[in-house]
Amino acid sequence: MMCIPHAILSPKLRAGVFALALGGLGLGMTSAPAQAQVTAFKQAIAEAASSDDGVAAFYRENDYQPIWTGSGDMDRARRSALLAALGNISVHGLPDRSVEVARLAEQMQNARTTRDLGLLEVQLSQAFVDYATDIQTGFLVPSQIDDGMVRENPETNSSDFLTGIRDGQPTAFMRSLAPKSSQYRALMKEKFRLEALVQQGGWGPTLPNRKLEPGQSGPDIVALRNRLISMGYMQRSATLTYDGAIEAAVQQFQAEHGLEADGVAGKGTIAEVNKSVSARLKSVIVAMERERWLPTERGERHVLVNQTDFTARIVDHGDVTFETRSVIGKNQGDRRSPEFSDVMEHMVINPSWYVPRSIVTKEYLPKLKANPNAASHIEITDSRGRRVNRSAVDFTQFTARSFPFAMRQPPSNRNALGLVKFMFPNKYNIYLHDTPAKNLFSREVRAYSHGCIRLQQPFEFAYALLARQSEDPKEFFHRVLNTGKETKVELEQNIPVHIIYRTAFVSSKGRTEFRRDVYGRDAKVWAALERAGVVLSSVQG
Template structure:
């Protein structure tokens, strides 16, 4: 149903509702008709408020006066804005069936009497709150989709949302519910464009070959050319040869998909080129849901650190602009080594850090070696709880993973697992950013090698960028401490929020949507959860 038809139909139902209420009032007893009507309405409201204290507090504070089912211009405007907003739920990738505007319009047209009006009042309130929460902070509870998504949807209170609605123009309230980040806006635009493309044939046939190279000709090159044209990477042409224009388009495509931009459509590149547009649309819709989870009331921070795990990069963002970026390595795909998603605040760095080996690594990797040879892993100290080094001559064969009483520590040095600096945002998951001696890993396209912490390719430059806010010469300051070879904590005078996110689809201010593989299969789990809630692809509709 178009917005115009909704407006016309809703105005009709508004008139019918006002007429019905007037007729119901006229039919009541002459002596106290109005009081009987109000009592029936208020009793129905009170009975159906339920356990939501926010709804109860809101209606008690206003003496149970309605915000939807009254005959005032303000009530009519709220009803109209509500149904119009529901009609746009598909644009935001929300489960439209949760709100069912057609059924609500039928209820509005058929209401009769005070009690029915009271029941409808709370039904409209609950449906509004469901929609407001879904749009503003997400359809799902993040942790239910994956145990390693350590977030809570930033839900606003029912009373806050209802008070806002009752005191502000309803159209502006519904606009305020939409996440305001540029990323959400661009993702939604990309969703609408891709849906339009799907309605007009998608990206056409897949390229029927595993790989192609510059200089080749024939029907498979034509298929590649046509698909790149449909995707927006190439201007239409009649060339049947893998020429310079196709090579440049492939190179651009590779950059947008996190691949080595060599201009050759090899196996991996061809697999990405042949990925169905419906799959890309699912990635965009999941990214929109994830963006709603980050729609924090306090914002993300004027300066903040953003780590998109599956893009293998860490960024510093100042006033919504990228000011520093470096490659990263994240946790391995094994379930016990994956990097979790969460937000916290970085408040210090440690220069010349010691590595205190996590208990899981001690008992899972090092203890079996120590039991066989007490002098193995000699670069790491075995220490007591108080930090005293243990004499290895006593052996360790008598200990099990449960009874091993010691810790393990690697002192500062050039071969330390944490390198020369670590960046701390203290959290219950023991995750932090750090240097690494294993620099060769940053040349790999898929960088899932750590035990969960995030390794940085340019940790010194990262440190300079952070320290520049508090010292005049951050490079000199940093190296002055580094050269002491002593473990030193440096507090950040202005702590910086850190957001570890996971986006297989993300946008740029200019250019195409970027896509990355779902290395932890978390987006697949989120899509299944969204589908279970009634979210559908709007592909192929006319």
């Protein structure tokens, strides 16, 4: 009945877990006066709960009554549900807790005094709170893994968790704790599928890393064909030639892995085809952890930017209603785009580009020292916003720290921000915007910016946002644009923006897609999970 790994439990503990979870704790406490037992029990709870404000608050509100260690049916049901959940937590891609199950079972078996019972009560509550927090909002702290993962785990409340398990049906409440998003459920389903494939030996032999293209024949083509069949991209076939069926399968594979879908199996495509089932499984497990980091409420309408996919989408009631290609920060130093959520409040049409201080001092100051007229398309302004006469300034006297000026590029077609930017004010100075560098959107890997997100179709993005507050959003947008003046347009409905990083996700068609780990962040997340005890089968394929 309980998903407890018996292999680590002695026969005595196995019997104890069963008896204690489903039966009474059976403590013999008749030798002490009843009131003394109650007092000792409450004191033990108060002492043990003092380290967690939420747990302490719950027991004060609950008059220090037990919810785990009593002899009633609901106490037994809660114990059973907790031990089963702890023993089964690895299905969520979280570290195995079977050792903790064994330790709790042993403490339950060995409890002899009222104080033991009070301490055990809190230990069970803390084990439950830890489980609930890990499974609902994430096991890892993102910012401790990579300084670009500035997303904060959603807040949880220990008291709310305990109230829920006290008042609800225990097994059902345990099941309700995992994220309820369709993406999380789909990822878990994919995790089970990939785990089964790992045990079956994977997708078969890998291919030599050389270019294969339509019309070719030979053993490498057969190996490619077999690999694509195993992956589900082709029906069974005996073809020995790179024919139309293989080409179509390669195109579908490329589209679902963020590659140029040209039907030619170049080295980049072969490298992705050769990725093992275990490698893909790691990506799915990391994606499940990342899903736990997102706010529970994403917004009925929200903007979703997946950095690894180089896309920006508008999502309405779970459906993608607009999608465009994007360019993200270059994979270099502080240029990598951070991951966080915020709220879009307005757009600026015909924006000025107020050059960030880091770019002013690192990129433009050296040029100005060599030539005062460098970057002449950008204005230099003093602390009052007045334009500075370059010929009257000796830029060689300044260091990055002492440079007293700001720099601004006025609105124009050449402006670094293009003709519109979309603002969700944040301390990272990140936003979405147009760009004059349209050629970058045709590239497969689009990591070139200083950190902000560039959009291939910024005007259409603006129309979609304005459609809810203007009868003719296109006409309104261009009327403002044609003035040439910097204009702030408030959004009547603020829109949540989620900048995420997913190398594995399930599309609206129900197909699992994979992307390359552009910044190497998922490798760090997996390493942290592995250090914490998440394991995969040793079978590769």
